[in-house]
Amino acid sequence: MSVLEAHIVKQRRAFTVDVRLHLRAGDRFGLFGASGAGKSTVMSCLAGIESPDAGRISLGATQLYPPNLPLHRRPLAYLTQGDWLFPHLTVGQNVCFSLHKRNPNGAKEWIDELAERLDLRRIWDEPVVSISGGQARRVALARMLVRRPPVVLLDEPFTALDRATTDELVEALREWHAALGFTLIAVDHRPEILRRLCTRVAIIEYGRIVQEGPWSSVIAAPATSLSARLLSG
Amino acid sequence: MFVFVLALLYPLSGLGARVGRWQWDGIIPGSTATAVWNSLSLTAIALAVDVAVGTPVAYYLARSGCRDRIVWEAAVLLSVLMPPLALGILLSLAFGPQTALGAWLLRVGIPTSNSPLAFATTQVYASIGYYILAARAALAAVPRELEQVAALLGSTPLQVFWRVTFPLAKLGLAAAVSIAWVRALGEFGAVVVTAYYPSGMPVQIWINLQDAGMPAVLPLLIVFLLTALPLPWLIHLLAQRRNVSA
DSSP, X not given: OEEEEEEEEEEOSSXXXXXXXXXXXXOEEEEEOOTTSSHHHHHHHHHTSSOXXXXXXXXXXXXEETTTOOGGGOOEEEEOSSOOOOTTSBHHHHHTGGGTTOOOTTHHHHHHHHHHHTTOTTTTTSBGGGSOHXXXXXXXXXXXXXXXXXXXXXXXXXXXXXXXXXXXXXXXXXXXXXXXXXEEEEEESOHHHHHHHOSXXXXXXXXXXXXXXXXXXXXXXXXXXXXXXXXXX | OHHHHHHHHGGGGGGGSOOSSOOTTTTSTTHHHHHHHHHHHHHHHHHHHHHHHHHHHHHHHHHOOOTTHHHHHHHHHHHHHSOHHHHHHHHHHHHSTTXXXXXXXXXXXXXXXXXXXXXXXXXXXXXXXXXXHHHHHHHHTSOHHXXXXXXXXXXXXXXXXXXXXXXXXXXXXXXXXXXXXXXXXTOOTTXXXXXXXXXXXXXXXXXXXXXXXXXXXXXXXXXXXXXXXXXXXXXXHHHHHHHHHO
């Protein structure tokens, strides 16, 4: 069953982003391209932060655009380069923010698992303003996953993290993907990250998808010289 | 800091001036208590209106990307720039019994001059612009991304405001409330035109000055300072304490 159908048209200063996506439930899909190619615009439109100029986005039976569905009604999670933790709350309060007064079945066990796996136990009651950048990224990841979203959008969330932390978080995401079965769409300018996170990739140049397929075929025969350079770099 | 505070409060040394035996009530018995009650109760109502109406407006101005925002900001600035006396005259001309609106309100039993309604309305006009400008600055300082993250985590716009925007803006909002309170409570120029009666403390100070001179002014001034200060001070203390504990 197709879970995500998207046709996004968005005018940028230098070019028009015009991208079509077709993802099935549980897919791990990567968007790869140079800086400014339009990857983040696509993610931002999927998340609802930006509204496309035209097109259509649907997630299962839920139509996200048009009209632009309000953010709080979108069944997806979105993690960007910024952690955007709530500075007036503790680590634990940030992680549990989306649960509010609801207490879904198994929430406690799931929170415990997230806290354990991401090593948040020691800092659970600390204000987030006092934790390190790597810890903040773990908190943001836990906060995003605590609702068990059916779709996870990752827009270069590992930028500025050291190699060890990045490896650890990528591995954790793979494990949780296997356990929870969410659909994953990731953007990164580093091919090695996407290769580990995603099974399929689309190469985007100047707002258009120029190639799409499994990693092996894209790497074996890049469609453009620019993507060949980026993939080898 | 000490020197600054000393200079700032130096005018209060005037309270020690030898002006003769203080008269706590001017020439009308009970006038001080009445003025205090009028000022505090009607200013509280005006402040509630400021907050209830001004906060959504401030939030719109802080967050709206529309070009029409520039026009609304100009309108708010205009209300702040208005000299108080001119504001009072304009309010009298716009709401007075000689206007259709004022005449109709008078017919249904709501007098628009020299009444509690006139008093509180004038205070709202005099203070809401200040509240909006200060609240707008406080709300605009909260990163929009935090609100977007909260919404993407399933919070409705109202929940986002209470759980994210308000806690992060509360110190600035406390300042906005304080400014509005002080501005409304101390309003004289406009109120003296629209609502000489029921007299609030600033107008009563003026009446006392005219009727009994300085001996009746200084005690009322002290009462004014003692009653005006606690609310904004308390709001500031609460906002800061919660910030520290958070």
